[in-house]
Amino acid sequence: MRQKLTIAVPRGALLAGTLDLLDGLGVDTEEVRGNDRKLLFEDAGIVTMRPSDVPTYVEHGAADIGITGKDVLLEQPDRDVYELVDLGYGRCEMVVAARQGDDALAESLRRLGRVRVATKYPRVALRHFAETGRQAEIVQVNGSVELAPLTGLVDGIVDLTATGTTLRENGLEVLEQIVTCTARLIANPVAHKLKAPDIDELVRRIREAGP
């Protein structure tokens, strides 16, 4: 089936679930599955990118709709996009974690009046600590967040975890759960009006096939 809509598809952990979903809707994803370097698949109406870029492409209308994680949407709340459907897959927890058997977070708060936290999600982290009445200094890192508390850079981290394995293997434990994140279908606000029948039909079929 040739899509009338351009879909922004996230590479990485959400890719497999997204392609399965699209297969179920009759979109031909074979070429995407067979090619992990190519980014634009015009015949299928698919563009692939990092999950955190999906809201950008959809907001600017370079894609009509897109799929990305709730974690990405929480970190980019100013993006003007519709959040249409909770797709259910890609389930992860956003958590606060720190070194096992270590009360660095609480001690730091008691003696120094604030916690130091490393994260790839500074806005989510700041908001969580503000909502729980704690001052936080956010240290933004771009990868391997687990390393930060082990080296003494910070007291703890805010990160996304699916099974907790990576945290455990690095001697970290989950202290607080912030929010559960799943894949979401988002839409450009203009496409949502001008291509309403196509988008509604897609949403209806996703809900029918739904979990």
Place this chain on the structure above:
Amino acid sequence: MHPIPPGTRDVLPDEMAELRSISERLRATLDSAGYGEVWTPLIEYEEVLNTGEGAGAHYRMFDERGRVLALRSDMTIPIARLVATRLAGAATPLRLSYFAHAYRSVGHGTGHQSEFLQSGLELIGVAGEEGEAEVIELTLAALDAAGLARHRIGLGDGALYRTLLATLEVPRARHGELIERLSMRDLVGLERVVDQLGLARDARDVLVRLPSLRGGPEVFDRAGGPAGTALDGLRTLHAALEDRGVADRVILDLGLVRMLGYYTGAVYEVYDPAVGFTLGGGGRYDDLIGRFGAPQPACGMALDVQRVHIAQAAEERLR
């Protein structure tokens, strides 16, 4: 390197000539409909912008006596002030237009403009659907004149969801949360909050379904049941648009809410398939001029001239 602030830009002669030509065509349409052009100061007292409850003050400075000045963030509030002061007691309806820059801060690297040129119109002293229909018809005509062909106007009622919440006796304390989800366009979150309210099935369904209803007059039937009388305003306006022969270029959107606090009824957005952003928007603001001391019903629309230019350029490529 001598950088300019994020979201601002220099315009060179080629682009300027095209922007000028679009502006002239928009202006000619508004002129011939009897809309007189006005200017107001680029800087206002911050207090004036706050009185309006619009986009607020984004760029502030002090004058020599320590008063807080701000760059205007739209033209509707300065014009409301103007109407209540300089034009108090003038015969209505008043038809005013403007071409002016307004300022709102944007994040680095978002691709949005913090300085934008607006072309707009305000119709003051006409209550109800006839005022709104005139503004919508004229906006469509101005964009025709600017060289667009596929533009549409999204039309909603900014008060609809609140009316519905009151009708369905949803506790007042929950309204803010629901309206916030709706204005964030977070329909997943909205459904989640509605589900916590413990409403009867059909009440729950209408609250969840309503924001997704958009299209032609069939949406009135699809809304059904509890939404019934809350839709009367939009129904009347739609009939007025049919009389003017422009209803087929209007997309009814029952989920449309515009963020600015001063809107009291109908709200509009302007779309073109060539641009992923709205080209402009507006609505009815019957309480705004009254906040400056001279109550008047009013409605208006503002277009972002640079975005209209992008759409016009795309339209030219299609031909």
